[in-house]
Amino acid sequence: MPRSSVPSVLAAAALPVLAALAGAAPAAVAPVPVPPPPALPAHSFVLLDFNTGQVLAQKNADDKLPMASLTKLMTAYIVFSALKNGQLTLDTPVTISKAAWRTGGSRMFLNPGSQVSVLNLLKGMIVESGNDATVALAQKVGGTQAGFVTLMNDYARRLGLNSTHYEDVDGLPKPDHFTTARDLATLAADIIRDFPQYYFIFKIKKFTWDHITQRNRVSLLWTDPSVDGMKTGFTDAAGYCMVTSAERSGMRVVSVVLGAPSWNGRVQDSEALINYGFNFYENENVASARAIVARPRVFKSADGTAAVGPAQAIVLTVPRGPDATLSTRIVWNHWPLEAPLAAGAAVGTLIVTNGAGQQVVSAPLVTLGPVPEGSLFTRLADDVRLWF
8 A cells, every 4th residue: 555645846737646656645553663673693694675775684784704605696796797798608618627626615526627518607606605616617707716806806896895805716714805794785686686687596496417416505495485595605714604585575685694603593594584674674666767756847848748757766665564654745956947858857856755754765857758849939938937
């Protein structure tokens, strides 16, 4: 049920469209309290609403910590980028080096000198956490492991992961190899958003290579149907770690757990965070991308009005229940509006406030099509109207 109400705006012509978008104001009800996030034993955690970027729960979210095999999320991001820009295809064969074959820790069990497709190596890296597959992919994309690590740190800066530094491609312990729960949540969301065509690999429950079948270590894939990835990690220094993503009724959350005391602990902490997010929060779609939210008067135009809306969808995270009333209003960049206006011209801002009158988001409004000038008579008549 829509929960937005619409106060007055600067242009009367905008009122009918906004009112239809928002619906009638709901009756006042008693607030539904949101409990505090669960107290979990993991050293650090973050729960992120993917659609809005809002952090719903956190603990020590900015502590710099070892990341173990969660390192492979960045390795995956860079390989996905190489696929997207045509440097590789999923069928590209990769020759397995002796360095990849000798890599310790968890393995896909590759044979030196053999050729394996990028797709199978990605499955080996993501599903089986194979360090050998990870090194093979890094050598293919970066030339050397050192070259690939340089790429990893370049991408970290580019993605705004300012508290992350890489020293290897697979997460085996190094003294200056660290990240934060907040940075990992950002990276996980970037993977889901930027590479939906490859995200299916994170959902694979088990993978067989050379007659050896290994199960995905994200055990919630079997127990929670809303979970569709992502990655686990463990070293003595990092403890038990897991990044998980889940989607229910169009709302997606990303949880990051670092330094849990046990295998079961990271699973239980991740499950508790995911359930907390879905049980107590939901997404409110204020306006879809390019939806008409106003038809303001445009002087000197052929049609007299313009269709105006946000270029991107406006989605908020709000507590579940009927108490989180939202209100919208428009502030025009200048008034009155005059033709001609190009399609996509920024003409105003949609401001959304909560029931306490606090602004929760603002979004630019643009013309959804060109607004050409009207006839000479229309322009002269509007000149007179504007004069008075």
